[in-house]
Amino acid sequence: MLHAAPSAAQKRSAFRAGLNSGTLQRFPGAFNPLSAKLIERRGFEGVYISGAVLSADLGLPDIGLTTLTEVAGRSQQIARVTALPALVDADTGFGEPMNAARTVQVLEDAGVAGMHLEDQVNPKRCGHLDGKDVVDRDVAVRRITAAVAARRDPDFVIAARTDAAAVHGIDDAIDRAKAYADAGADLIFPEAMRNPADFDRLRAAVDVPILANMTEFGKSELLDVKTLESLGVNIVIYPVTLLRLAMHAAETGLNAIAEHGTQAGFLDSMQHRRDLYDLLDYESYSTFDENVFTFRI
Template sequence: MLYSSLPAHEKRAAFRARLASGELVRMPGAFNPLSARLIERKGFEGVYISGAVLSAELGLPDIGLTTLTEVAGRSAQIARMTDLPALVDADTGFGEPMNVARTVQSLEDAGVAGLHIEDQVNPKRCGHLDGKQVVDEDTALKRIRAAADARRDPNLLIMARTDIRAVEGLDAAIDRAKALVDAGADAIFPEAMADLGEFEAVRRAVDVPMLANMTEFGKSDLFTVDQLRDVGVNIVIWPVSLLRLAMGAAERGLDQLVGEGTLKPLLGEMQHRADLYDLIDYEGYNAFDTSVFNFEVRR
């Protein structure tokens, strides 16, 4: 009730142990705290917190307009709702190396198990759009060194994301990935890989966990978990999928209201009140106050 039963340091240790075991970790993107609880209930191994989702929730494009305060606050809300490890998109670290250090400690305080810092210039853009620009290697490495040095819990996962594949090609992405690992990255996120062979090539080049981004309508095909596991991927994220599904359903519901004036035909597509109350553990709060759950919800 109220929050996760596990302290953050235990989630981080468990995340590290799962990655060390070689088991693939599936991390759907939570678009709010309640969806994080649903992800856990459905049996996934982790929760992803997407910068694109956070921007979209605020009605903003994913071009670096969100602040560290907004990202840390939302991360804390989501991380506290689940015993699963949460991995958060920290964009470019919100500034220069000292800002990156502050970002790491703020997100560590928020209770996440890991974060990734990317090598795009500011202002950044969505990793699956054209026209990206990346910083020079020295700047990228300084960000990762600052992040690794700033953490206080050694189990906090510092992941380096590189967007250079879309700018300079696969060989450049492999070279940058190697350099980022040497700079202290615990894991690598090669963004916008074109095919499974490119994931395989990065896998051969580095010996740390590797993440695959299975975002819809992007540069990469939507490979299955088994396909990605077979080429050595360790973490898979679906960053915006649940938000897209929810917004699609919301749009259809509003169209139904406009056209028919009632949502009765869509009741079967809705989460039932009883399922919602079960998910938020309404009955469990009765342990604090017997007056809060003194009713029955009929199906």
């Protein structure tokens, strides 16, 4: 009720343990706090907070227009309601290395379990679009070094994302992954891997955990959990899946109302009121303190 029971420190410890468990950690993307509660209920290991989703939710393209304040605010809202650890997309750290350092501490205060920084130029763009570019390796290393130095909770996970594979090829991505791990990154996120062979090569090159981004309609082959486990991947994110499903369903419903003048034919496709109330735990709120406030469902 109100806030999830585990503390931020406990969730960070759980995230660390999951990354080192030998079991693939599945982090679907939550597009709002309610969807995070559903992810937890369905038994997943964590929640991902996507920069692309947050941008889309604000009606903006994913080209670096969102601010640290906006990302931290939505991250806090999502982390508050779930007992699962949350990993958040921090883009390029919102500026220079000192900005990346501040980003770490602001997101620590937001209650998330970890964040990832990428090596794109600033402003960035979606990792599965053409035309992106990356900064020099030394610049990216300074971002990671600053983030690691600013961390106050040693369990807070700092992940390094490299977009170099789509720009300069897999060899450069592997070289950068090694450099970022040496700079203190706890987790490597190689963006836009094309196929299992790319993951296999990167896995052999670094000792820290690695992340797979299974986003739809992008440059990466969509691999199932068993394949990812066999490749030694430690965590998989599905960043935009739930938003895409929800928006498609919303569009279908709106089309039906526009065409037929009623939504009556789509009731079977909707979450029932009772299921929404159950997910929100109305019962606990109604019995919290009957001397202060009561209501009936």
